[in-house]
Amino acid sequence: MRRFLPxxxxxxLILGGCASLAPYGPQGGPGGQGYSEQRIERDRWRVTYxxxxxxxxxxxxxxxxxxxxxLSEGYDWFQVTQRYVDGRPDSAGGxxxxxxxxxxxxxxxxxxxxxxxxxxxxxxxxxxPTSTVLEVRLGRGARPDAAEAYxxxxxxxxxxxxxx
Numbered sequence: 001m002r003r004f005l006p007x008x009x010x011x012x013l014i015l016g017g018c019a020s021l022a023p024y025g026p027q028g029g030p031g032g033q034g035y036s037e038q039r040i041e042r043d044r045w046r047v048t049y050x051x052x053x054x055x056x057x058x059x060x061x062x063x064x065x066x067x068x069x070x071l072s073e074g075y076d077w078f079q080v081t082q083r084y085v086d087g088r089p090d091s092a093g094g095x096x097x098x099x100x101x102x103x104x105x106x107x108x109x110x111x112x113x114x115x116x117x118x119x120x121x122x123x124x125x126x127x128x129p130t131s132t133v134l135e136v137r138l139g140r141g142a143r144p145d146a147a148e149a150y151x152x153x154x155x156x157x158x159x160x161x162x163x164x
Contacts, residue, residue: 009111019036021051024061035065043138044081045069053127062132067155075138077113080148087130 027034029051038046046071049062070078105114143151 021053021057024064035061035082037065037069040135043075043135045138047134047136048131050131051127052129053061055085055130056134058087058130059085059132062134063155064159066134067152067159068134069153070136070138071156073138075140075152077139077143077149077151078136079139079144079146079150080134081137082133082135083148084133085131086133087128 022033027035027036027048031050033051035047035049037048040046045066047062047066049058049065051058051061066078066080070076105112143149
């Protein structure tokens, strides 16, 4: 048992590191990681970022893409009018131990048996898919004093570069 546990832990760590958030960029194909966007109206867009792992970094990359899109379209600011995040807080994966206790009884061939058991489980799950969808309205001039309104240059500068 002492030789088995280190091998089990090493396997879990290796498998947990297999899936990670890909470098920032456009989505490579259906089910792939990266951003995509769709124009809804002249000044309204839907920006989607699909990734793997914790929802926070994926949401940051969606905001980054919204800022870049705003600037490339000749606008100064954007306002998130709808936001959808698909991913659990524990989407980053990792090592999660669990303990369970159970009781059972049965009749078999005239014999009655019962017992109590304790189980210990180890979950070595890796990162799971996460996505953020933003519906944004683009604008020019001074940024409005409204909830979820962002200066595109500030967001692009703050979230630029390889962060994840």
